[in-house]
Amino acid sequence: MSEGVAGDTWRGVAAEDKDQLSDTVSLLLRTRSRRLLGDLLRPHRRQMALLFAIIVLSSGAGLAIPYLVAAGIDDGIPPMLRDDGSGTLLVIVVAVVTAALIQALTRQAFLRLSGRIGQDILLELRRRVFDHFQKLSLSFHEKYTSGRVISRLTSDIEAIAELLASGLDGLVTAVLTLVGTAVMLLVLDAHLAVVALLPLPLLLLFTRWFRRESGITYRRTREAVALVIVHFVESMTGIRAVQAFRREPRNQEIFERLNDDYRDANMRAARIVAIFMPGIKLIGNVTVAAVLLYGGWLALHDAVTVGVLAAFLLYLRQFYEPMQEISQFYNTLQSAGAALEKLSGVLEEEPAVAEPRRPAALPYARGSVRFDGVEFSYTGGAPVIPALDLEIPAGQTVAVVGTTGAGKTTLAKLISRFYDPVAGRVLLDGVDLRDLDEAVLRRSVVMVTQENFLFTGTVADNIRFGRPEAGDEDVVAAARAIGAHDFIAALPDGYDTEVGKRGGRMSAGQRQLVAFARAFLADPAVLILDEATSSLDVPSERLVQRALRTILADRTAVIIAHRLSTVEIADRVLVMESGRVVEDGSPERLIGGSGRFARLHRAWVDSLA
Secondary structure, three states, X not given: OOHHHHHHHHHHHHHHHHHHHHOOOOHHHOHHHHHHHHHHHHHHHHHHHHHHHHHHHHHHHHHHHHHHXXXXXXXXXXXXXXXXXXXXXXXXXXXXXXXXXXXXXXXXXXXXXXXXXXXXXXXXXXXXXXXXXXXXXXXXXXXXXXXHXXXXXXXXXXXXXHHHHXXXXXXXXXXXXXXXXXXXXXXXXHHHHHXXXXXXXXXXXXXXXXXXXXXXXXXXXXXXXXXXXHHHHHHHHOHHHHHHOOOHHHHHHHHHHHHHHHHXXXXXXXXXXXXXXXXXXXXXXXXXXXXXXXXXXHHHOXXXXXXHHHHHHHHHHHHHHHXXXXXXXXXXXXXXXXXXXXXXXXXXOXXXXXXXXXXXXXXXXXXXXXXXXXXXXXXXXXXXXXXXXXXXXXXXXXXXEEOOOOOHHHHHHHHOOOOOOOXXXXXXXOEEHHHEOHHHHHHHEEEEEOOOOOOOOEHHHHHHHHOOOOXXXXXXXXXXXXXXXXXXXXXXXXXXXEOOHHXXXXXXXXXXHHHHHXXXXXXXXXXXXXXXXXXXXXXXXXXXXXXXXXXXXXXXXXXXXXXXXXXXXXXXXXXXXXXXXXXXXXXXXXXXXXXXXXXHHHHHHHHHO
C-alpha cells in the first residue's frame, strides 16, 4: 500500500461521500428516502395508527394536569378555607392522579409497541441491504470499498435505529405539546398568552439558525466518520502488507489526522448545541419571569386567578422543553436522513448483470461455449476485447496463455457472467448467458481463482459450499479426487477442523486444494481455472494435474495460467494478445511451430535448466 495510492484512495472516497452528503436535507424531502421509508412502514400502518392514538392520549393526559392544578387552586382550596368541605379538591386530586396514571401507562404501551415496530423495520432493512449487496454485480463491489459496506450495515443502521427508537416519539410528542400548550394558554387567559407567546418569533429564528448550522456540521461529521471507518477497515484488511512494508507509522499518521478531523467536527457540533440549549432555557426562564411579573400584577387587580397563573407557569415549562426535544430530533433526523439516503441509494443500485425477465430453459448443460462477435471494455476504459469469435466444444480442455493484460481473465469473467459484453453474445449450449437464470448459470459454470476465499467454519463446510446438501461421503470423495484427503485427514479434527479467518490456519496450497474440492463437488458443466495452480508448490501442482486429467475428462475446462506446466493437460491452447486470439491449436502443434507459444515454451524450459 503506497502512500500515493492511499492518498488517492482517501481523496476519492472523500469526494464520493461528499457528493452523497452535501445535498442531504430533511428526510421527508428526499424522494427515494421517502419511498424506502414508506416501503418499510407500510406493513405496520395499523400499528403506527395505534401508536399515534397512544401519543395523543398520553399528550392529552399531560396537558390536563396543569389545568386541573388551576381548578384545584381556584375551586378546590377556597371551599376548604370556608369549611365547606374538601370534596371538590379530592375529586380534582383523583383526576390529577388518574391523568398521571394514564400518561404513565400510555407511555409504557408506546415504548413496547414502538420498540417492536422499530426492531421489525430494522430487521427488514438489514435483510434487504445484505440480500441486495449479494446480488449486485462484481463491478459494483470492485469500486465500493469494504469500509463503506461495513458503514452501511453498522453506523447507518444505528442512525435509523435511533430515529425509530426515540426521534419520532420526541417529534410527535413535542409538536402535540406545543400546539396543545398554545391552545390551553389562549383558553386560560388571552392577555397572559400574548406575553407568553411573544418570544415565539425569536425562538423560530434561533431554531432556524441552529438547523442550518447543525446541518452543515453534521455533514462534516458524517464525512469524517466515513473516512475513519474506511481507513481502519482497509488497514486491518491489508495488515500483512502494512507490516511487511513497515507502513504502521504512516497509517497511524493518516488515522490521527482523520481522527482529529472527526473530533473537530464533533466539537463544532457540541459548540452549536452549547449555544442553542442554554439559549432556549434563557428565553424560557425570561418568559416565565415576565409572565410571573405580569400575571402577579393582573392577580393583584383581580384580572386573573392564582390558579390560572400557576397553570400558566406549568404550561410554560411544558412549552419550552419540547423546543429542545425538537432540536435534538433534528440532529437525529439529519443522521437518519443521511443514512437512509445512502442505504436507499444502494438498494436502488441496479445490478450491471441483470436477471432475465423470462429465463430460457436449460435443464442440463453440456458445456459448449461460444463467443459470437464479443466486444468488451470496463467502464470508461479502452476496449479490452475489441472483437472475438471463439467456440469451445463441450468436454474440451482449453488452456489460455498470454502476457499480462492480454484479456485472459476478462475472458474467464465473461464466461462466468461476472460482466456482460458491450456487444455480441456469450453462449452456453447455444443459449445467451443473459437469458439464463442465475441459479442455472452458477450451477453450470464455476470459476476457481488464485485467491480463493475460505469462509469461517470447518473444512467440510467450505468444500460443501457449492452444494450444501452434499453428504459427508461426497465431500470426502471430492477431496480424494483432487488429492486433498491426506492433508485434511492429518488435521487435528480432520474434516471438522476450523479453517480460521479466511483459512488462515492453512497454507496457500492447502487453501487452493480445498477450493478445488469445492469446485469439483459442485460438478459444473464448465470449470474455469484462473491461474488456480499458481499458489501450489511443484509436488502439489503435479498431484492436482493428475487428478484434473480424470475429473475434467467429461467436462469443459478453461485453464488460464502463467505456468506452462499446466498446459500439459489441455487439448487445445489459445494464445491471446490485446484481447485477440493470435494462436489456436494443440499444445504439441504450437510447441513445434515458431509462434509466440513456442517462444514462451522454450523460455520456460530454459528457466527450468
